[in-house]
Amino acid sequence: MSKFSDPVLPLPFYPGTKPRFHAMVKPTGAVCNLNCTYCYYLHKEQLLRGDSKFRISDEILEAHIRQYIEAQRGDEVVFSWQGGEPTLLGVGFFEKVIALEKKYQRPGLNIENDLQTNGTLLNDDWYSFLRHDKFLVGLSIDGPQELHDRFRVNKGGQPTFDKVFAAGQQLQRHEIPFNTLTVVNRVNAKKPLDVYRFLSRELGPRQLQFIPCVEPKVFTTTAPQKWGPATLPMQDSPAAHPGNPDSVVTDWSVDPDDWGYFLCKVWDDWYRRDYGKVHVNLFETAVAQWMGLDSQVCVLSEFCGKGVALEHDGSVYACDHYVYPEYKLGNISEKHISRMVFSEGQKKFGFAKRDDLPQQCCECQHGFACNGECPKNRLIRTRDGQPGLNYLCSGLQKFWHHIDPDMKDILQRVERAGAPRNLPTFRV
Numbered sequence: 353m354s355k356f357s358d359p360v361l362p363l364p365f366y367p368g369t370k371p372r373f374h375a376m377v378k379p380t381g382a383v384c385n386l387n388c389t390y391c392y393y394l395h396k397e398q399l400l401r402g403d404s405k406f407r408i409s410d411e412i413l414e415a416h417i418r419q420y421i422e423a424q425r426g427d428e429v430v431f432s433w434q435g436g437e438p439t440l441l442g443v444g445f446f447e448k449v450i451a452l453e454k455k456y457q458r459p460g461l462n463i464e465n466d467l468q469t470n471g472t473l474l475n476d477d478w479y480s481f482l483r484h485d486k487f488l489v490g491l492s493i494d495g496p497q498e499l500h501d502r503f504r505v506n507k508g509g510q511p512t513f514d515k516v517f518a519a520g521q522q523l524q525r526h527e528i529p530f531n532t533l534t535v536v537n538r539v540n541a542k543k544p545l546d547v548y549r550f551l552s553r554e555l556g557p558r559q560l561q562f563i564p565c566v567e568p569k570v571f572t573t574t575a576p577q578k579w580g581p582a583t584l585p586m587q588d589s590p591a592a593h594p595g596n597p598d599s600v601v602t603d604w605s606v607d608p609d610d611w612g613y614f615l616c617k618v619w620d621d622w623y624r625r626d627y628g629k630v631h632v633n634l635f636e637t638a639v640a641q642w643m644g645l646d647s648q649v650c651v652l653s654e655f656c657g658k659g660v661a662l663e664h665d666g667s668v669y670a671c672d673h674y675v676y677p678e679y680k681l682g683n684i685s686e687k688h689i690s691r692m693v694f695s696e697g698q699k700k701f702g703f704a705k706r707d708d709l710p711q712q713c714c715e716c717q718h719g720f721a722c723n724g725e726c727p728k729n730r731l732i733r734t735r736d737g738q739p740g741l742n743y744l745c746s747g748l749q750k751f752w753h754h755i756d757p758d759m760k761d762i763l764q765r766v767e768r769a770g771a772p773r774n775l776p777t778f779r780v
Contacts, residue, residue: 373658381406423690471519489530495547537565541610544617575676576728581739612747657702718752
């Protein structure tokens with residue numbers, strides 16, 4: 353049997369669910385044509401260095417596409433291509449991807465592709481391909497020019513806004529669906545309406561995704577949750593905020609209180625003007641969770657572990673933010689990807705998100721909406737010294753309290769419309 357032939361699938365990961373998962377593919381590893389100050393992935397070029405040229409081989413590519421399709425038990429498979437910058441590989445690479453997907457596609461199976469890009473390399477050939485093969489594009493942009501160019505620069509330190517904005521306009525012109533991905537950092541967090549109104553009214557993506565920038569100072573050398581508990585700062589201390597000499601995070605990380613401010617201001621504008629018209633990832637999932645439904649985003653889910661990262665050399669890691677040797681699950685050239693995702697070690701990793709919450713989180717009235725947020729951000733200690741509190745806690749608390757009255761209004765609308773709803777409960 354070939355080392356690439358191991359299709360045996362395990363039992364479902366969570367009770368009552370189908371054995372489905374999501375893999376984010378890094379076909380160029382960490383290689384990128386930009387040098388964004390806050391990028392959490394560029395340093396992987398040194399961390400993962402070997403004899404690789406940081407380009408996925410044809411053998412690894414085909415193995416992934418075959419295994420990934422074999423492993424999914426629904427009627428749809430979504431391939432996600434990220435980096436680094438995946439467009440460095442050129443259109444020809446993705447034409448090969450499409451051909452391989454068709455080769456292994458089962459009857460009745462719908463295959464979708466999404467591509468996360470900085471947009472600077474897109475051209476007419478790309479637009480023609482993306483439209484023809486129906487890719488959903490994620491465009492990284494941090495707001496209007498002065499905010500975007502603060503951190504998103506090229507290798508020469510030059511601004512990138514003009515090229516990125518032009519790419520967004522071309523995606524619109526070619527009727528290619530796209531989302532924006534905005535990293536909310538220490539600077540643009542203070543101008544929430546400038547960011548939101550620019551994205552929603554000048555660029556007009558299908559969905560807006562806001563990602564808080566939270567990077568511990570040791571992120572290039574120390575894997576998440578491998579910090580010594582005694583080194584974590586206490587909640588409300590100066591070290592639990594950026595801009596202090598002893599801060600636990602980088603200077604460009606968002607301040608937790610500013611993150612709450614950003615979300616509250618954007619929510620108010622969205623709820624007043626754009627409710628039902630503009631889709632914001634964190635707001636959509638908040639509405640769902642207040643209705644008693646599951647989170648639509650992994651960072652606010654009760655569990656994690658079903659969203660892995662596949663590096664260019666075939667190595668599989670527990671999560672996109674856990675691409676460190678300590679969290680390597682194996683390699684698809686040696687083991688089927690499904691065996692790694694549903695392994696006992698990865699199950700333990702996934703359930704730890706719930707099981708390792710500090711008591712303060714378990715007693716929180718908005719725990720159902722937060723679930724401790726992403727474990728990689730659990731950088732501080734509670735006021736009574738318990739480790740594992742999320743760095744963003746104060747901002748998230750501010751946001752949950754702020755939107756609660758609007759949520760009651762939304763639930764009343766749902767009830768009047770006759771739709772069923774469940775009151776949320778926080779399972780601990």
